[in-house]
Amino acid sequence: MRVDDLLHLESIGLHLVWGDPGLLRREVTGVTATDLRDPTAYLQSGEVVLSGLVWWTPRGGRNKADQFVAALRNAGAVALLAGVVRHNGVPAEIVRACREQQIALVAVPAHTTFRTITDAIYVRRWSDLSSPTDLALPDNVPQSLHRLVRDEVAPDVLLDRISTYLGGLPCALVTASGRTIARCSGASESAPAAIADSLRRADSVNQQIKSADAPYDAWYLHLPVGREAPPLMLREVAEVLRHYRELSMQAHAAGQLAVEDLLAELDDAMSERASLALAMRACGMAEQGRYRVISAATVPYRRVDSVAALRELVSHITDRPFVVGSHGAQAVAIIGDISNPVELVRSVHDLVQSCDPGTSIHVGVGSAAGTAEELRDSFVRSNHAQRAAASLGRDVAAAEDLTTLNELLAGVSAPVRAAYSTQVLGALLEPGASHAGLRATLAAFLDHNGSWTKTAEALYLHVNTVHYRIERIEKLTGRDLSSLADRVDVRAALLSAAATEPDDSIRHAS
Structure with a gap:
């Protein structure tokens, strides 16, 4: 964007005080707000400078104006956006200094905040770019975002500012399962399943926030499908969100x-x-x-x-x-x-x-x-x-x-189930084909409510064989399978054993 683009933004209502056409066509690369008398160390080439003119006073006003505007020119600033509230306008000494040193001068009305101007510049600046891979945020932006994190602003407020620096791109902070932690004011609400599917298919730019301890608590900066931002910018924003996450985790760990x-x-x-x-x-x-x-x-x-x-x-x-x-x-x-x-x-x-x-x-x-x-x-x-x-x-x-x-x-713990089944079934749990056959017979006998005939039919055995096996089981376990109480105990033991033993004859009892 150019300096004259700012003058066409009706939402902020800026007014040109002085600037020839050549100066107004200069490219804007960023914005810095300052009221230092000598801001040289904080300025970069191509920036517009916001100032409330706190540094200027009528006494010694010419020298102060020359010094401040010279710092802007030497740093390569393209315009001075001056607030009119403090001096009820822009002092003539500052107008003269800007004209002599060829710095465009724009008046900021009382109803327009510097935050509004900053946001408008970044929205216009980054939305006009084609997202080259090496495009980074201006140096002062990550610092500003980290400051918001330290001030413990709400996450949606933080995302509003991030969205501004990404050219107004809607964004949300989401988890790996699609849950939305926060979203900027311009982002639409999405169902968790849709977000999770997008994360898995990588069909939108989703920047992972590092420092996750487990897959379930991974965070992502989620952008709309088909909308992209420069990768380097996203990594810088992700670092800010990582800082936010770690401070949140520290607060959580304290309790x-x-x-x-x-x-x-x-x-x-x-x-x-x-x-x-x-x-x-x-x-x-x-x-x-x-x-x-x-x-x-x-x-x-x-x-x-x-x-x-x-x-x-x-x-x-x-x-x-x-x-x-x-x-x-x-x-x-x-x-x-x-x-x-x-x-x-x-x-x-x-x-x-x-x-x-x-x-x-x-x-x-x-x-x-x-x-x-x-x-x-x-x-x-x-x-x-x-x-x-x-x-x-x-x-x-x-x-x-x-x-x-x-x-x-x-729901009983495995060691307790194992101890119970061993105590009740005893030798019946010993390995070998004969004991496996006894366990299968016992399971079928209990499944068929103690019916000899139905048990024999289910196992393709003669009824006498079933009688013989049940008698052996009663001798090995010391239980009377004509007793309902003993049947319940034995069935519970079989079920307990089935949870820990890969034996089909035991599993049949379940």
Whole structure:
């Protein structure tokens, strides 16, 4: 863009004070705002200079005007945009100095802010370019953006400024699963699935923000399909957003110790109510409130992946504050209770899991809790449901959905299941064809409610053979299979063994 282009922008209302046609055709490369008497060190060739003329006073005004305008000329500035508020216009000494030193002079009306002018210049400047690969942001722009990050501005405000420097290009900050963290005011809302698909297909310019610990918490600067920006500019913007991300993570990490303490209290059945309530308050949670616990783990298990996956999943289903930590081999989140939590978790599960197709995520949803004691129940139930989901190969399970003996046992830890099956079945678990045949007969006998005839038909055996095998099983196990209680115990043992043994004769029991 050229200097005279600024005069044609009705939205900012600039007025030419002095400048011949040749000066007005000079190319604008950037903008700097300053009120230093000698701004030489901060100027670059091709820039327009914004100044409120704070440095100028009537006493010694000529010398000050000459010194300031000479600094602009020596640095290669193309125009001075002077505010009229402080001196009720542009002083004659400054007009004379600009004319003598051949610097175009433009008056900035009282109703126009320097921010408005800066934004207008960058929108016009970068939107006219063809995005060469080596085009970078002006030196002062990354510094300005980093300053906004340090000032802890809202992310959408930061993206508004980034969009300005990218020529008004709409942009959003998104996660690998398509969740929008923030977007500039000009960006349209997109469905998470559409964004995630765009990220996978790379059909738009998506600049990854580095420093992700896991695939599930990766961030991207997302641009519209078919719209591009210079790669170097995008990398510079990504560095600013990385800075924003790391400061956010630092603030989050500061409260994680309290979260881990709360999870330990929930896991301790002997913990006193007062201690649990204190741990809840340390996490910003009221003792009396509506909460729900959700547990998750990735397979293969990796703590950082599990926590990141659960955090991303919960972020999709609620915009209320929540806490996430890890306890044992599970990630655990405590959220404000929401309607239809199981359905909501299921609706976004595949989207989150798509961040890392090489792993699977198994989630358990606990019960609603209104007191500290109920929160402990929700914690226990979510953990059990998560283990059941993993054991049964399900994506999501809830404690209230576990309605069969097999589903109930699936949530029991593998070592406990193995110990129980060994204790009940004993020698029946020994390897070998004969014992495998006995286990298959036992499973079929239980499946057919103790019917000798139906068991024989199912296994293509003579009824006498079934009688003989059942008698052997009763001797090996010490159980009376005419007793309902013993049948339940033995069936539970078979189901427990089926979760840990790749034996078809055992799996048949499930």
